[in-house]
Amino acid sequence: MRARILPKTSLRRALSVLPRGPRSPTVQYAAVRLASGISQRLGSDRVSFPGAVESAFTNDLKFALPSDHPALPTYRVVDQDGEIVDRSFKPDLSDEEVVKLYRHMLTISIMDPVMFDAQRQGRISFYMVSAGEEAISVGSASALDQQDVVFCQYREQGIFAQRGFTLKNFMDQLFANKHDLGEGRNMPVHYGSKELNIHTISSTLATQIPHASGAAYALKMQRINDPSLPARVVAVYFGEGAASEGDFHAALNIAATRSCPVIFFCRNNGYSISTPTLEQYRGDGIASRGIGYGIDTVRVDGNDIWAVREVTKKAREMALQDGGKPILIEAMSYRVSHHSTSDDSFAYRARVEVEDWKRRDNPIARLRKYMEAKGFWDESKEKEARESIRRDVLKAFSDAEREKKPPIRTMFEDIYEELTPDLKVQMEELRKHIEKYPEEYDVGEYEGGIDSLKS
């Protein structure tokens, strides 16, 4: 007899009728009994294992094969030619709002090569561009609430731009000047903004993912204690390479078991530095992992800003249902650029592959074609937009480059509320050292020079 497979949701449904919050052992056992009661009614055996209460018994010895499961489809609304392919789609933005999104994508794509070249000229120490991924960051950010909490990896400058990070904010961080919100302590591109609810980027891959689950759990608990608080979700971004880290798995599982309102947003761009996805995994991308952890999952065309917006809007809605739950979005794209200024990607991929991709599809060109077809964009508007953005980028660049670095003293601050006696001694040692070797240190670059080290 072939066993009947029960809907996966039945245990969850059984648990959902029970009161929320930590459950007593008796309540937990009741939920398992309830769920196994459902399976008994459908005619399977009487015993059910606590680890698989919804699994029916079978006499067929059969291994589940990945090939039995077709790859998850990739949702899209607008195709490469800017044509709407989802007939049910209704744009929810005015023409002016669409232009705003487009300008944010353009801004990033104009700032990126300027700063990449600035690194080559030795004017900043490092840079990473996000060419080909502008729709993912701008589109998803446009579907979040400003109060939602965001964790980024490092290739999501479009999220910062969309949430209100200005060109000055970008440049101040890149030049590590005295206006940098991080006081010059991080490598370039490791932005963060408390005001915009975006946590500071960390170089250490995937650490942001469990942080995001924890933050989502905190939001959920705060709202249980005070239901008048606004409903917020956490959105966390990472590459498919970062999803090979243990932190990714721990984060998904804790979010699933604790029902945390977090959107896991994977940018699958085909490469983790030099490692192509073919060598990174054998399963159906990152989406299959979400499903494996019991998380509602969708795959989307990352070059289609409309599709990215639609799935993010829906994901946000779902993440707030039933008291909160995690969602996974896998956005497919292609990393058009080198990984960073420290990489030459033609050492591991063919130039023709990249050229092919550029010709075939591009998120900015796609939205431009859409806007032109709708009749609210044309060549002269494009030219004006590109020129004015380029002017703004160069102005912010030269303003930020001219500014002094933060006071040297700031390197001792913000660890403790006040400088500890030990830190005061170290600061004094540094001051004496600089005074002893004045030719070795150009303290004039730093706000306040050596005086900031006086206690």
Ligand SMILES: Cc1ncc(C[n+]2csc(CCOP(=O)(O)OP(=O)(O)O)c2C)c(N)n1
């Ligand atoms: C824990 C850790 N391991 C390795 C690295 C080195 N590293 C930096 S970026 C990167 C590739 C990550 O690729 P992916 O997550 O797919 O993002 P993408 O760069 O493609 O946007 C690696 C291996 C790191 N920063 N941290």
Ligand SMILES: [K+]
């Ligand atoms: K990647």
